[in-house]
Amino acid sequence: MSVKKSVSVLGLGSMGTALADALLMAGYRVTVWNRTPGRADGLVERGAHRAGSVSEAVAAGEVVIVCILDYADVGALLEQGGRTALKGRVVVNVTNGSPEEARAMAERVTALGAEYLDGGIMAVPEMIARPEAFVLYSGSCEAFETHRGVLDAFARSVYLGADPGLAPLNDLALLSGMYGMFGGFLHAAALVRSAGAPVAEFTSSLLAPWLRAMSGGLPEMAAQIDSGDYSVTGSPLAMQVSHDSIGDVSRAQGVSPELFAPLFALMKRRVADGHGAEGIAGVVELMHKHSAR
Ligand SMILES: NC(=O)c1ccc[n+]([C@@H]2O[C@H](COP(=O)([O-])OP(=O)(O)OC[C@H]3O[C@@H](n4cnc5c(N)ncnc54)[C@H](OP(=O)(O)O)[C@@H]3O)[C@@H](O)[C@H]2O)c1
Known part of the structure; x- marks a missing residue:
């Protein structure tokens, strides 16, 4: 033994x-x-x-x-x-x-x-x-x-x-991802509640499946960040920032857009820098300059 x-x-x-x-x-x-x-x-x-x-x-x-x-x-x-x-x-x-x-x-x-x-x-x-x-x-x-x-x-x-x-x-990177998801969840929950709907039903039938589907795109975004090439995208940044619909509707519903606003500001800055045709992954370049580029 x-x-x-x-x-x-x-x-x-x-x-x-x-x-x-x-x-x-x-x-x-x-x-x-x-x-x-x-x-x-x-x-x-x-x-x-x-x-x-x-x-x-x-x-x-x-x-x-x-x-x-x-x-x-x-x-x-x-x-x-x-x-x-x-x-x-x-x-x-x-x-x-x-x-x-x-x-x-x-x-x-x-x-x-x-x-x-x-x-x-x-x-x-x-x-x-x-x-x-x-x-x-x-x-x-x-x-x-x-x-x-x-x-x-x-x-x-x-x-x-x-x-x-x-x-x-890596522990802190994982927690950053988790808090980003919590931030998105809280904003979505506030919007749904502002319309008088139950958050539980919205979360189980719509939000959780949506987030699972969207997380499928993360490996491609990660590959773009590793390569520095953000050119391939079906959703150009310029289109995504053409209207602040999330901010406008949130304010109209009495919901504070303060969790979403910093990300939206970075997306707009990236477009102003000439990257409107690229995907959202390029926003990382405003947060951290890759030393080899
Ligand atoms: N709990 C979680 O969900 C979780 C998850 C991941 C990581 N962690 C990490 O695990 C670690 C411990 O967390 P915990 O949840 O176990 O905390 P906790 O329940 O508050 O217990 C803290 C422990 O630290 C001891 N301690 C504090 N200061 C000390 C000192 N100066 N000298 C000797 N012992 C001291 C305490 O001793 P006394 O009993 O004498 O006060 C107690 O045993 C933290 O670093 C935390 O970040 C926790």
Whole structure:
């Protein structure tokens, strides 16, 4: 019978608890530590071992998962573990931070003698260990390959590369896409409600199928952004901005167009710059200049 690895979890908020539970469910030997010790009680009842200190927790786990609120506190927390305890360990930090913070943390942890992976959890705690969840990782490839079994207990594991900043960057890019969709949904919901119609029926029968159909066009837009060639389009920007129908009708209905207005302004600017015959994907050029172009 193979002996399962020992994994430690530092930080038992709602996400850390879900991660520790997933490890227990997968049969790992789990040691837990939380700043407020009482938060570990439930996990201990479910089979986890309680560590009395950070260094005890770090020493107990071949893999050390860190999941606390603020990235700024992670370094000091791990340093409490001490160089001796950290040596030879793999630290997987799934606390949300920036790419720069991740790169600095990788250097700090490596200097303490451990390997480092940064993680971005694309799930809420209830989704952990369910098929729709995935977690982005970047940093040590060897650590990812060696401990992939542990990481797969949380969700589908996606390794993005050796630069530790890749996981947080992609995490934030995915959230940007999500908030864009939420913004569109909120504007659509306000318009429908302004006409006295139920938003639930509109959403299930019309909006969700429409968004699914429109998302089918994203790969082609992405290819245009990669190539810088926005010439092929069935919906030229000049046509799309010829009238501010969404803004005008929203105002007439008593709905604020403030979520849509910034995108419309960029589309108009792109047309004014001479790109009216091109597609909407070219708007990205106003947001970020491609260095090779
Ligand atoms: N929840 C989500 O939906 C979700 C989704 C994706 C990613 N995340 C990320 O997961 C991380 C944790 O989120 P959460 O939802 O678990 O938060 P949470 O429920 O608010 O728990 C926060 C945890 O951080 C600990 N903590 C805060 N400051 C600390 C410090 N200075 N030293 C040691 N421990 C400290 C808390 O300890 P105490 O119990 O002692 O206060 C607690 O265990 C965050 O970076 C978050 O962005 C969360």
